[in-house]
Amino acid sequence: MPDQLPYADMSAVFSRFRDSEPEPKGELDHVNAYTLLVAVALSAQATDKGVNRATADLFPIADTPQKMLALGEEGLIAHIKTIGLYRNKARNVIRMAEILVNDYGGEVPSSRAALESLPGVGRKTANVVLNMWWGMPAQAVDTHIFRLGNRSGIAVGRDVVAVERAIEDNVPAEFQRHAHHWMILHGRYICKARKPVCANCIISDLCRFEEKTL
Structure with a gap:
């Protein structure tokens, strides 16, 4: 070393x-803080290009936690089944959406601790969102x-x-x-x-x- x-x-x-x-610029496609959070969570053990292909049709219909809950886990799986670990990721994304709606008014928090408390969100994912969306170092x-x-x-x-x-x-x-x-x-x-x-x-x-x- x-x-x-x-x-x-x-x-x-x-x-x-x-x-x-x-x-x-980051290479994950997104339209707001929520879709960025979802895209980064989906990118674990997957390529950015693969995630972008999966979310190209997903984000136009599920760009908020409320819309993601309306789509449901099976509906989400239909869009992301080309991504590795898609079932576990779908479960986490739906649970994440529930927490965001119930505890954060449907908004993505700008706190690392709050982000890391969400299902499927680790330190790396939290830091990407903090950096790319809120401009934090x-x-x-x-x-x-x-x-x-x-x-x-x-x-x-x-x-x-x-x-x-x-x-x-x-x-x-x-x-x-x-x-x-x-x-x-x-x-x-x-x-x-x-x-x-x-x-x-x-x-x-x-x-x-x-x-x-x-």
Whole structure:
């Protein structure tokens, strides 16, 4: 595991990310806070593209917790059965909708603790919603960020919580809001698990990964 990059290198890394993509966007389709929450919950152990295909017909008819309850669990399953673990996810989405209607007036809460109390919502999902919808500098660490952070020295940690803390502690404040999006996209398309595309990497000279590909 490499050492954590020093502040000057961290600033250079994220300056390059920002120059390359000033306003990075998540790749899950959504129309409001609720559909974003559902999409992120559905994306566990699934691809964003697969979720987007499933929700293309779902969200036009179920874009609020009330409409999702009216659709029902079996109706939801009909839309998401191409997604892994669809039965368990459908059960969680319906239970989540019930709680949102009964306890939050049908609105998605803007508190991490409240979000994490919902069925099927963990820390990563909560952080994605807080970041993407409310613009909070929350860091959602997925497999791409965990890999990139540890390979490169951007955010070194033995588990996702440690990597999240490393991002919060070491990424300069001006880059905090978009940090996890830049890292996800770089990990997904450049710093891949099996064959990283180091030749196309804009931070290769700063990265601490010893097994760079030519």
